[in-house]
Amino acid sequence: MSGGDIAGAMTGKLDPAVLSEFVLARTGAPSSNLLAGPAFGEDAAAVRVGEQTLVVSTDPISLAAERIGQLAVDVASNDVAASGGRPEFLLSTLLLPDADTAVLDTITDQLDTEADRLGLSIAGGHTEVVAGLDRPLCSLTCFGVADRYVSTGGATPGDRILLTKGAGIEATGVIATDFRDRLDLPDDDVERATAAFDDLSVLPEAAALAPVATAMHDPTEGGVLEGLIEMALAAEATLDVDREAIHVRPETRAVCAAVGVDPLRVLGSGALLATVAEDETASALDALDEAGVDATVIGRVEAGDAGVDIGGERYTEPIRDDMYALWD
Structure with missing residues (x-):
């Protein structure tokens, strides 16, 4: 890809090939x-x-x-x-x-x-x-x-995939504020959506999971779906995900529907994705519960080519965040 192609590329993260050639390969002295x-x-x-x-x-x-x-x-x-x-x-x-x-x-x-x-x-x-x-x-x-560094790419076959809180939390607050004029919703719904800003930190759940997680990742651009894709590609494994198990808050569904974006493909800060060994899953959920954090098991890590299987579709490349179209 030429410099002109990069300059004209869509908003958001660089293509992995471009990132690899022009950024990751140029890291100074070892x-x-x-x-x-x-x-x-x-x-x-x-x-x-x-x-x-x-x-x-x-x-x-x-x-x-x-x-x-x-x-x-x-x-x-x-x-x-x-x-x-x-x-x-x-x-x-x-x-x-x-x-x-x-x-x-x-x-x-x-x-x-x-x-x-x-x-x-x-x-x-x-x-x-x-x-x-x-x-x-x-x-x-x-x-x-x-005490223990946890990578994005540490998931191993057999691990369970956990998601805390839900999808699109960050986008919920951003839509409710930056795009308030596009929302034909009751004021109470908008206020609940704006309150999502108070729930963006994942420090409590990360601390609870750090001792046992094989991988952790906070989904930002591209939301929960992109976060899962990044975990799968980094681990070179298949993440088999149950779309229906992914929690989406009512206020998130409301504001996303109002502006025509997918809750799983929008700014996702506030959620934490993690993989844990099957025999650690119950204790990990207990630790999250003690920390006051809601979490669900949304899938399983499988051996195979890198990618995410979800809702009958397979993703093997990064996706674009739906939110960017709102700013274009």
Whole structure:
């Protein structure tokens, strides 16, 4: 793919072949202290620091205008937690299209409030006005120590697949705020959908599952379906998924139907996908219950070619998030 092709490509994650050629193959000098580096589907790196394992992840937010600061904290810390880490520190890079202090005030207040709620410290970063931007861009890097690093691609045949909370939680809040004018719904439904922003962190469930999970992944772009595809491709296995077992909250169904998107193919932060050995499944569900987190078994890992079997269809390539069409 040429540079022109990349520039004209659709919004969202790069094609795996492009990512492999131009990003994953160009990672600077090797280090014996890098325990887990850049790879398709892996959202965090693991670095040896003395006797400890440091988990680090970075992620940008630009399209969800109403809660960009809150989302940035949740998305970055979720990646560390889903890799077995205990998120503790954040670095914040905030790029603004102009010097509007009201916008700066809103975003930094959201960053501060959400970081404080989760017990995270913003240790530094960078903030400036950048010519050419048409909206703010907030990119956070999160750091945390892990007792046991858990990859996206660690699923093994026989494992059960777990999903916490449900599909499309992040999209529910974003649709209810950024696209409120497109919703022909009662105010109570919109308020319940907006409240999804308060349920985006997966720190409790990740902590509960980290000791036993063979793999964990928080679905973001492309939602639960894309998260499953990334897990399958990273593990080089088949994920056999029962679509009907995937929980979708009523308010999620309502707002997704109102704007014509599939709840399984939209921004999915707030849910955690995990695989656990069959004989660990009951204890894993008990641990989640004790943590106050709803979860269901939605499928099984099978030996075979990499892909996801769900609802009579098979997916072997990444998909595009349905939400992007709303911003186009």
